[in-house]
Amino acid sequence: MNHRGARSGYLFVLPAAAVLAFVTIYPLCHVFWLSLHRRLLIFDIHRFVALDNYRFLLTDDRFLRSLWNTVYFTATSVTLELAIGLGLALLLNRTFRYRGAVRAAILIPWAIPTVVSARMWEWMYNTDFGILNHLLGVKVNWLGSPFWAMNAAVFMDVWKTTPFVALLLTAGLQVIPRELYQAASIDGAGPWLVFRRITLPLLRPMILVVLLFRTIDAFRVFDAVYVLTGGGPANTTETLSVYAYKVLFQTLQFGYGSTISIVVFACVAAISVFYVRLFRRS
Numbered sequence: 001m002n003h004r005g006a007r008s009g010y011l012f013v014l015p016a017a018a019v020l021a022f023v024t025i026y027p028l029c030h031v032f033w034l035s036l037h038r039r040l041l042i043f044d045i046h047r048f049v050a051l052d053n054y055r056f057l058l059t060d061d062r063f064l065r066s067l068w069n070t071v072y073f074t075a076t077s078v079t080l081e082l083a084i085g086l087g088l089a090l091l092l093n094r095t096f097r098y099r100g101a102v103r104a105a106i107l108i109p110w111a112i113p114t115v116v117s118a119r120m121w122e123w124m125y126n127t128d129f130g131i132l133n134h135l136l137g138v139k140v141n142w143l144g145s146p147f148w149a150m151n152a153a154v155f156m157d158v159w160k161t162t163p164f165v166a167l168l169l170t171a172g173l174q175v176i177p178r179e180l181y182q183a184a185s186i187d188g189a190g191p192w193l194v195f196r197r198i199t200l201p202l203l204r205p206m207i208l209v210v211l212l213f214r215t216i217d218a219f220r221v222f223d224a225v226y227v228l229t230g231g232g233p234a235n236t237t238e239t240l241s242v243y244a245y246k247v248l249f250q251t252l253q254f255g256y257g258s259t260i261s262i263v264v265f266a267c268v269a270a271i272s273v274f275y276v277r278l279f280r281r282s
Helices: 001-033 052-057 061-093 100-105 116-123 131-136 146-174 177-187 191-219 223-228 240-250 254-279
Strands: 035-041 045-048
Touching: 001 035, 001 146, 001 254, 035 223, 052 254, 061 100, 061 146, 061 240, 100 146, 116 146, 116 223, 146 191, 146 223, 177 191, 191 254, 223 240, 240 254
Parallel strands: none
Antiparallel strands: 035 045
């Protein structure tokens, strides 16, 4: 019965595995094969160069800059989203009047499509007519300065994605047994001690899940940055995904663009393995 049951299980999984292989494994292998070639459609060049594209990455200043931009964007946005999202989750986990309405209102930024959010923030960041400069009483070129442009993209991403983090962490808080808090209250434990000894350890698995999803999404960021800044000014906000898109579809360098895409995939895979191992240990 066990052998027959296992074979039946494999048969049920086979169609989904076949579809998954067709839409993910085959394209990935094809992109890797392209990354071993120098292929420029506009000059009708297509020849095998082995690992030359990967060696060129190490000397490509624009690639190294986009890698640093991606790491900075990911680390900054995910850290802020986790900190703010945890605070919102602790607030939403309390019982107060109109809690349902507050939860619904907080989710509005997450429900807005990313392209719409990026265009909206682009107008808000406008130097002459943007509401941000009007409220602050200053005239800052938010999207024209390398420093402000990157941080403006981070702030927009934090505004949009923090509700998602808060939602997941709120769900994690609600499965913590209330009896633990009651026992801590009887023992005279203060709020900070309860948070450090009960809430945070029991919330750690959900925090790791949040970090996994958000780190992968932030590292692959494309639409938010592309619509908001287009990678400018002077490529100072260009992330790996934006750079790969420009190389592939604007200069039609399919070989080198595929190489950058493979690097993005390898980084995302490494991040996933890292968090999965942390999750298993926890």
